[in-house]
Amino acid sequence: MATGRATWAYRDRFGDSFGRTFYRRFGPGVVSSIGIGTYLGEPTDAVDDRYRESLVSALEHGVNLVDTASNYRHGRAERVVGDAVRGADVDRDAVVVASKAGFVPFDRERPDDPGAYVRETVLDAGLADPDELAHGSHTIAPAFVDEMVDRSLDLTGLDHVDCYYLHNPETQLAVTDRETVYDRVEAAFEVLERRVAADDIGRYGVATWEALRVAPDHDAYLSLPELVRRAERAAETVGNDDHSLEAIQLPFNVVMADAFTVEAHDTDAGEAMSALWYAHEHGLHAFTSASLAQGDLAAEIPASVNSVLAGDTAAQRALNFSRSAPGVTAALVGASSVEHVAENVAAGTFDPLGARTFDSVFE
Template sequence: MNDEKKIKGYASPEGTSEYKEWCIKNRDVNLENFNKIEGIHLSSIGMGTYLGKPDSKTDKLVIDAALESIDKGINVIDTAINYRFQKAERAIGEVMKKLSNTNIKREYIFISTKNGYVPGDADRGLDSSEYIEEVILKKDLASEEEIINFNCTTIPYLEHQITQSLENLNVQTIDLLYLHNIAESQKPILGEEKFYEMVERCFKFLEKKRKSDIIRYYGLATWDCFRVSSSNPNYVSLKNLIEISKNGAKKVGNASIGFKFVMLPYNLMIPEAATMKFQEGKTFFEVAKQNNIGVFTSVPLMQGKILDEPQIQKLRERYSVKTAAQSALQNIRSYGEPIIAPLVGHKQLEHVKENLEVAKIPPDI
């Protein structure tokens, strides 16, 4: 796809402010449903796209759910190149195409995606192993040794994956690009020194991509590297990442750093980011807040497992909400800074409606 055919723009302060006002006026969304970071107004609930089969039926569910979410007050859409073997990104690409014919502007919507994992390609009939053979090795994007646990961060590979993500998403600019589980996949194999050298190369490369508005921001999407102690091989220091980002920005001539966001799991069953002082004597959330790092949280409903927790049922009464899912989402968005939004993977329209009821009430801070 030519760049001219891709949708221009990115989530902007002006655009997201306009979207916020429109939602408050026309969709009964609460004024406090939006959090402001880097001047942009982001909904305190986001939509994730992780689960589902790599088929056209799931595509339609995701497309319809995303369109309904955006129409009713969610402007944070999260995906990844490897979700559903690239079909998750492509479904969001269809959403962007459909929205280009409406009053919903590109500047209203914050799109995050992830690179790093070997994605496969459902539309080409390639699983992840076949993708390594047919794409990565044939195009000389990385050697077999540089692919660790189906995760790869060589610069040629990241260059290729960003180009593919832009194509899939049908946009000229990605608002937020995460490096996907790079610590969990690679750090135990690489070791401390080589891991941070790899991060340094990646961050410098991503800072260059910011200069040409290919991406606006970057971060790490993680599972446990920010929730374990420094004795764990997966452990990563947030302060180290910020320093590496500063050096990368300086080397390419950027006035500010692009490393402004992270994703990690957080809910009542996985509370470590808020409770454990694993980051140089502070909790992860404390360090993130002090350094203006925004946090998106994954698995807010634990794929449904959290809904039967007694504490969630008690919180329903406190928050005056009708369902356990609403209680779980309200609990996370009520934490306050540095959390921007829990990312919920709703596909059924009744679940979209249920979850969006939370946007009509303020966080309980």
């Protein structure tokens, strides 16, 4: 598991190579404000090899955050993450590993009959009821989430996952009402609270696509304050002193800034806040996905923003925008090649925007 002592030692090893606030507090220690994602790519041995090489390079050059999920690349991503953590010249305890559960994972490749596979491995196995399955592929049923934590530990070969997310819980809104979704989230949180107590995971979060950055009247909306309340109730049910909901993951970049601009989350004081500002004010860590807008921002950044950002390339400037927002602990970016890893890691040699300059972008 990632420890305070090991992550601070990692920061001491690499910190002089980077700009201001590159390493930020998370959990018991610190984490790099650029993290490596493992979502994209075909489920092939060749792509596995490229990911493994890229991840090792990132870990050996100052990035100690790796993000994956049980379903990424049909389970291959978790295997590669475990290989890279063991193969890199860094201590396991210096690396923060995050994974997710929600989408039914295949086993290394897409089966000929995905529907039959889901019926056999999820429904017939008693991990979820049919009415808990959305789009034939998504569930956060407690037994399923519990099984996925075990699967993540098994596939990575690690004895601990530092942050475990519920993956796109808003997907459940396709099959039931919002209150029932909150109930399902709370039940899943109870599982994760128990796994925290058992020291299988360090903390947990919600990784979303739309839920936290759309207006309350949107079909995919979920309230961040309500999710926190459900975590508090889950911890109380389990008997933990405090809840371990500590992270959110959501898209945020130069052309997709809703997480900062849409004030969708009401507080007890009656004030509406954006997801990032709520996270900033309430001690949650935000991790941004789609930091390069699926690669589009690696080619060009809007001129009105480009002029205030630091970095030698468009990709570096885009990453520095994402990690400059209030509440953001790290911006996630893919690891398709060693060359891209080197470019993305080098973004951290530039300072992020100050608060005043960041705010000026939106004036």
